[in-house]
Amino acid sequence: MTPLARAAREASGRVIAALAARFRDLDLAEESFAEACARAAAAWEHAPPRDPAAWLYRTAERIALDALRRRRVREAAELPPPELEPDAEERRLMADDQIIPDERLRLVFTCCHPAIAPDSRAALTLRLVCGLETREIAAAFLSPEPTIAQRLVRAKRKIAAAGIPFEVPGPEAWAERLESVLATLEIAYARAHADGGGTGRHAGYAEEMLGITEALAAMLPRERDVLALAATVRFAEARRPARTDASGAMVPLAEQDPARWDAARIAAGQRYLAQALELRRITPRLLQAMIHAEWCARPSLARPAPWPAVLALYDALLARRDDALVRLNRAVAMAEICGPAAALEEVDALDLPGLAGYLPYHAVRADLLARLGLAESAIQAYDAALSLDPDNAEWRWLKARRDAVDASFP
Numbered sequence: 001m002t003p004l005a006r007a008a009r010e011a012s013g014r015v016i017a018a019l020a021a022r023f024r025d026l027d028l029a030e031e032s033f034a035e036a037c038a039r040a041a042a043a044w045e046h047a048p049p050r051d052p053a054a055w056l057y058r059t060a061e062r063i064a065l066d067a068l069r070r071r072r073v074r075e076a077a078e079l080p081p082p083e084l085e086p087d088a089e090e091r092r093l094m095a096d097d098q099i100i101p102d103e104r105l106r107l108v109f110t111c112c113h114p115a116i117a118p119d120s121r122a123a124l125t126l127r128l129v130c131g132l133e134t135r136e137i138a139a140a141f142l143s144p145e146p147t148i149a150q151r152l153v154r155a156k157r158k159i160a161a162a163g164i165p166f167e168v169p170g171p172e173a174w175a176e177r178l179e180s181v182l183a184t185l186e187i188a189y190a191r192a193h194a195d196g197g198g199t200g201r202h203a204g205y206a207e208e209m210l211g212i213t214e215a216l217a218a219m220l221p222r223e224r225d226v227l228a229l230a231a232t233v234r235f236a237e238a239r240r241p242a243r244t245d246a247s248g249a250m251v252p253l254a255e256q257d258p259a260r261w262d263a264a265r266i267a268a269g270q271r272y273l274a275q276a277l278e279l280r281r282i283t284p285r286l287l288q289a290m291i292h293a294e295w296c297a298r299p300s301l302a303r304p305a306p307w308p309a310v311l312a313l314y315d316a317l318l319a320r321r322d323d324a325l326v327r328l329n330r331a332v333a334m335a336e337i338c339g340p341a342a343a344l345e346e347v348d349a350l351d352l353p354g355l356a357g358y359l360p361y362h363a364v365r366a367d368l369l370a371r372l373g374l375a376e377s378a379i380q381a382y383d384a385a386l387s388l389d390p391d392n393a394e395w396r397w398l399k400a401r402r403d404a405v406d407a408s409f410p
Helices: 003-023 026-043 052-070 088-093 104-111 118-128 134-141 145-162 171-193 203-219 224-238 263-277 284-296 307-320 324-337 340-348 359-371 375-386 392-408
Strands: none
Touching (some): 003 026, 003 118, 026 145, 118 145, 224 284, 263 284, 307 324, 324 340, 324 359, 340 359, 359 375
């Protein structure tokens, strides 16, 4: 991966959020960052800067100021002159997070303003804060790409027309936005977490979610769903070191070596979970955190996987949130307790538009079909999953499973 590709992948959300917070213009923020990347392609041809992310931010900032001057808006709003480029000594003294203000949480709250349609809030945040492309957002929502593109346009127009402030609102306004904020962060983290090998465009966001959820938990220490999400992120990130094998292929959770998990992050997740459980009421997010906690309590591969407890928690989750994705995840646990035939019956009964384009659906079906000895159907399901452009680690795992089934097929 080139320095530019890496910087664009890792810094896009932070840079665009900072530009949007400063200039109060989402389109300008995106366009300026894109132009900065285009200039970097030529400027970095021989030697990239010491701090690529800071270079992109400073360059995009100047591009935005120039664009505003060309629009002749200085008469309406006096703009500060562009800051001088730091010299080499200043760069050594300034940390990256001092050069680029981290405004992402502010932008998340902006995008989740109640004036914006609920089905557009998460899509806009995923685009601006997390840097997901429209097609990736469409896949996350199991929706057609043109539909998502229209939502993004409408949401940005609404922010501009309504003069929605780019700020974290006061505590009195948190309740009306919190569910949208949490749902957005869940989807964004799920997309980053899906990249088990950490080599995709959005892998860096998984690590950054630790900071975002910590900030939210500090803001709202008595909100069980905030604490539950903070716990879930820490449990999931604790397992990252064991999620791939020596060849770079994904390792399923039940086969991961707990000795490779990050004990400090598990302990942090347990603290957040304990705080949430003190608040008594059980919510779907709290149950999801408890499922992760069951796995992270496994001391070694010598101990049985916690399938009975996991299935019981999925049953409780299904009673509170009955949707196709919960049922799909529950089917994985069902296969271990009730057998693959019962699980496949559940999976085949799912009815949700867009499942044909949802990679985990095909991967789960392929595994169940293979376990039932239905090799030809399993191969077709594996091929369907592989056609949906999985990240490298998942592709290696799916391909190995497919080849193993194919080799056993007479």
